Amino acid sequence: MQFNENIKIRSRRRRRVRWSKIFMLIIAFLLVIALLLVGYAYWAMTPMSSAESRVEHLVRSKAGFVDLDQLTVNYRQGTTYGVVGTNAKGQKRVAIVQGDSNKVKTFPRSAGMSNAALKQLITTKYHPKKLYEANISMYKGVLVWEIAYENQKGQLNYLTLDFKTGKPYRVINGL
Template sequence: MEIHDNLRVNMARPRRFSWSKFFVIALTIFILLFAAFAFYAYMALRPMAKAESNVQAVVKQKTSLTNLHDMTVDYRDGSTYAVLGSENGQSKVAIIHGKEKKVHVFDYGNGLTRNQIKQLLKNDYQSKRIYSANLSEYQNTLVWELSYQAKDGSLNYLTIDYKNGTVYRAVNGI
């Protein structure tokens, strides 16, 4: 305080920067942003998690498959779900088309693997990038539905037989 003409005047002092308030505010903003991102991610992934639980419930109800895992979704001809499981010690795959409740079960394990598919696409089709490799069904046969980018940058789709690699459908140059 300063005395000025016999009056006491409170002089405004410059406030000091408070590091503790800064850290509390910064931490609060960080926590709020993290919570918003987590909520957004939860809401974005919720439909897929719900579809996966619905597909697994249908497969458990309609088949005797156990140990269900590795669900894939292919959107080429509507939604096609493939779930790996086992039955009597043998690997099987269950295929469900869209919202149908009809389940098709195929033997799994004596066909082309994902690594063999990748090599096939790189060697025979000169793929630059592989977007998806999902199990599906085509004409009552277990197939791989593949999408990849060619060296020229075009998008291509292939439907190949799971067991021997025979090409059923090919869409090139999209």
């Protein structure tokens, strides 16, 4: 009889919740999720990173650039890489690489508008609320500036301006 009472007493005990174990499991789960997200971001950026490395190598070897100041990418009609840098003589140059080709076209940077002059032209003529990007690219065989900005109404606008003069080739307003 005493044996049966002990069994009843033991069966009525509540199990204790171990909050520390639950907390550690939640932290471990969150760490695994964070590692998966970082790994996915790295995997997703690998093609762009390898393409940029290929373009940098091409520009250094074929165009003779020593220092690279800026590398921009334009995806309008295929992929166009624009690289601004300095050659061995200390001259600022612009190199254009079209997509996966190994051809590099170079131009003197001094032949085009300076960054300050371009910004001045855009702010006085187009009055942007926010300037998103200004990339050097090719348009119909001519060196151009590809500009994206937000106007005062909050609309997205694109400009294709001549590299030397700033003359508009193409204007897309109000997207």
